[in-house]
Amino acid sequence: MTPELYASVKRARVALDHGERTLVVIRGEQMLYHSAERGLGPLVRLLDEDPEILIDSVIGDRLVGRASAFLCLCARAQAVFGMAMSDEALTILTAGGCTPTWREVVPYIAARDMVSRHAADAMLKDVDDPQVALAMIREYVSGADRA
Numbered sequence: 001m002t003p004e005l006y007a008s009v010k011r012a013r014v015a016l017d018h019g020e021r022t023l024v025v026i027r028g029e030q031m032l033y034h035s036a037e038r039g040l041g042p043l044v045r046l047l048d049e050d051p052e053i054l055i056d057s058v059i060g061d062r063l064v065g066r067a068s069a070f071l072c073l074c075a076r077a078q079a080v081f082g083m084a085m086s087d088e089a090l091t092i093l094t095a096g097g098c099t100p101t102w103r104e105v106v107p108y109i110a111a112r113d114m115v116s117r118h119a120a121d122a123m124l125k126d127v128d129d130p131q132v133a134l135a136m137i138r139e140y141v142s143g144a145d146r147a
Contacts, residue, residue: 001099004028005058005079009101012060012081024060025053032057040120043071044141047134051075064089064102065109067120067140070133072098084109086121096130 001009008026015024015031023042025033032053035042043061046054054075061068064082069089072080079099082089086108093100109118116122120140127133 001079005099008058009060009079009081009099012058013101013103016060016062016081016083021060022062026058026060027056039141040067040071040137041141043068043075044134044138047071047075048138063109063118064093064100065118065121066092066124067118067133067137069093069096069100070124070127070130071137073130074134088121 008028012024012026015021015034020036021034022038023035024031033046054077056076056078058079058081059072059075059077060081062083064080064085066086066088069092072093073096077098079101080093081101083103084106085100085102086106090100090105109121110116111118120137123136123140124133127136
């Protein structure tokens with residue numbers, strides 16, 4: 001990891017440590033985006049509305065599971081920092097050429113019941129193509145917005 005990339009990852013970690021942020025997008029010394037909203041929605045909206053902001057960025061997210069990892073690959077992020085990152089996300093990001101960094105690696109991202117697997121990650125258990133995953137996640141997020 002280059003010193004510049006390391007510095008951006010560190011900025012993402014610090015940004016998630018302080019305040020209510022759940023998602024940040026860092027490039028160089030600038031925070032280009034941040035959100036306090038939970039879930040996959042903010043990253044999906046960025047991919048749909050302003051995808052250029054994500055290219056070669058560092059994405060910092062509190063929870064990085066299978067679904068988040070696929071979104072970060074679709075975003076063409078250079079690196080991803082997760083406060084908690086699942087084993088699957090680590091594998092997906094590495095295979096996709098994106099540098100994963102984390103505070104803690106967990107077997108999976110749990111649903112709010114803290115027992116079962118997060119619904120989006122479970123839905124994508126047999127998916128290996130980031131573009132297929134993106135289409136499924138868009139549908140999942142739009143269904144969550146209607147609920």
